[in-house]
Amino acid sequence: MTDKRSAGKWLFWVLFALLVLAALYFTLRPDPVWVDLVPAARGAMEVSITEEGKTRVKDRYLVSSPVAGYLHRVSLEVGDTVAPGQLLTEVDPMPASVLDARSRAEAEARVGAARSALNSARQKVAAAEAEAIFAASELTRLQALSGKHFVSEDRLEQAEAADERAQAILRSARFDEEVMAHELSAARTRLEVSAARTSGNGAVERVEVRSPVNGAILGIVRKSEGVIQAGEPILEVGDPGALEVVVEVLSFDAVKLTPGVRARLTGWGGQMLEASVRRVEPVGFEDISALGVDEQRVQVVADIVSPVDEWKMLGDGYRVDATFVLWEADDVLRIPASAIFEHEGTHHVFRAVEDRARLTPVVTGRSNGLYTVVRSGLSEGDGVVRHPDRQLEDGGRIRGR
Template identity: 40%
Template sequence: MTMPSVRMRIWIGLGILALIGFAWAFSPRAVAVDAAPVSRKDMTVAISDDGVTRVRDVFVLSAPLDGTMTRVEVEPGDFVTEGETVISTIRPLLPPLLPARTTAQLKSTVSSAEAALTAARADADRLRAEHARLERDLDRAKTLLASATVSQQAVDNAEAAERESYLALRSAEAVIGVRRQELAAARAALMPSEAQNGNDAIAVVAPLSGQILSVNRESEGPVSQGTPIVDIGDLNSLECVADFLSEDAVRVKPGDPVLFTDWGGDPLPGRVRRVEPAGFTKISALGIEEQRVNIVMDLDAADDRQSLGHGYRFVANIVVWQGDDRLTVPMSALFRDGADWAVFAIRNGRAEKLTVSVGHTNRTEAEILDGLTETDRVVIHPPRQLEDHAKITVR
């Protein structure tokens, strides 16, 4: 064998190796994917949202009058008894101190009222004496009428004069009562602040039996009528309320099962009691206006209420649909293919894109009505580079 032929064979071999290397470098490689089986299981569809607990009937005890309230001795969580437990006491407001000019004016008013009362009494005494004289004249006229000394007309005139005098006397006595009250009012305006004592205090008593939920005003000091003092309620009447989007709330009906989670303990079962008929607008954390509806729920077990209090947070999971023995795939396996749903099924080491018919869905699973069988496996979280019939390797 000559030297040129050996060199030729070497170059041919190197060329073949280079072609093989290029072919291997640019040949499609298997895509590493995650997979999950298609399985049959019981499936539930639930809607979830945050809510809070609340006592069904909260009574706000308010100050019944303006005054100075003593310190509230009860604390949140204390039990109170209807008509017995004294929450606080309120002393009516003391009259303000009077300046010298006002005091002089009020004293003058008192003197005027005393003089008016004296004048009214004197006028009443005068009318009383006049009435007594007219009564004697009437008696005399009746006696003379019996002996035909005077006429009936004279007797009638005497009776009219006596009646008129009597009414005038009654009016004068009423004026005395008016003047007496005016004098009492004038003297009361001059009454010093020290005239009030501790007996004027009014006790604020619990209107029902229950627990103190919160103390709105604790320290001693002046209060105005209607100022909230404490909130009272019965924790045995605890209920749960959560606001849901209106498009979710229309799927809920009374009696639907609920699971309360994320409250700090094990999940608690419950039931929907009422879906409120009126919605309201609420601004979301992203600044979007949402129409929300309050849904009121109850805990199934009375003992569960002992673990919760008024205003505690939870997550309500309301079951709106349940199905038995449903063919399901993870939601992460589904993707949109135009207007249809599709998945990548693993068959013979390749990813085969299949169009599927989807029924109910929840946050983790989707019900498959058509397109897959129980023996299939599907790709979850399919990468962007994955194409139909591409080679794959399952991680």
């Protein structure tokens, strides 16, 4: 009887000790780490670059004034269609300036001086005419005597030379008279024709400015009339049906783009459009981002390849979102990029196996920042830990949220 009681006591204390140890184990053991689990799944994936761009007419023509003068008001509006050779505007000669009291007095004095000079020239013409008449009559008289051998040959030659000299002096005097007459006319014009006193009798010589191409008005630089200098821009024309897209891309991304890369255009208010890269500019420029960071950017030019009917409402300078597709695949094994980390120089993930985190090496492929292609190390459906923290160790207990 005593032996049975002793055995029962020992059994009781052994069970009590086991229960205590079990309680201590479950009390002191570390709690499982709460994690976000995502399965490795197969699906389509692409690597792309998305930037904001704007449309631009390919061939733009800046129409400038061919001469200096007075520009007529441009009656056309932005968007109006034009044909080659169509009259856009006209340029008149520069209007005369207004004469103040001093300038008018000077002009009147010049008129008087020119009139006096003309009178002087007329007197010289009269004197030259008299000399020419006398020289001609003298030559005629000597020629008549020469036939009767009363005049020597030398005397006759002198008379001929004197006649030619007198005729030349007369012609010169008449030229001087014409010059003085023109100077008097110019002085009178300066006095009589000004912005305040315009005769308006003569025909105004105008220079016509015509459209060089078939298209539409893209912009009007100078709409109001007024004085314009030669080469000063008036308006801009081009064909709005020939659009291209200009996108400013970071230089880090621009080196990944080549002519022919496919692009998608969205965010312009219509359906998605297909485009193709035509040119990557070889020169970059510095730009400041919205956060105030200096960035080196490159302009990428793309052509719209979708039918014109799908984007006929697009115009010059419209905003679009351009997505350049660098790589794409229809069926690949992918996991979130945030689940991958480096361990001992290679890529690893924590794979969930029976509520345990198992450190698993993986071979990765393309990544678009959100998802990464897994070439080996995982199978479809394997759960991996997204955003693993430092508390997580190989074999550690985990619990999914």
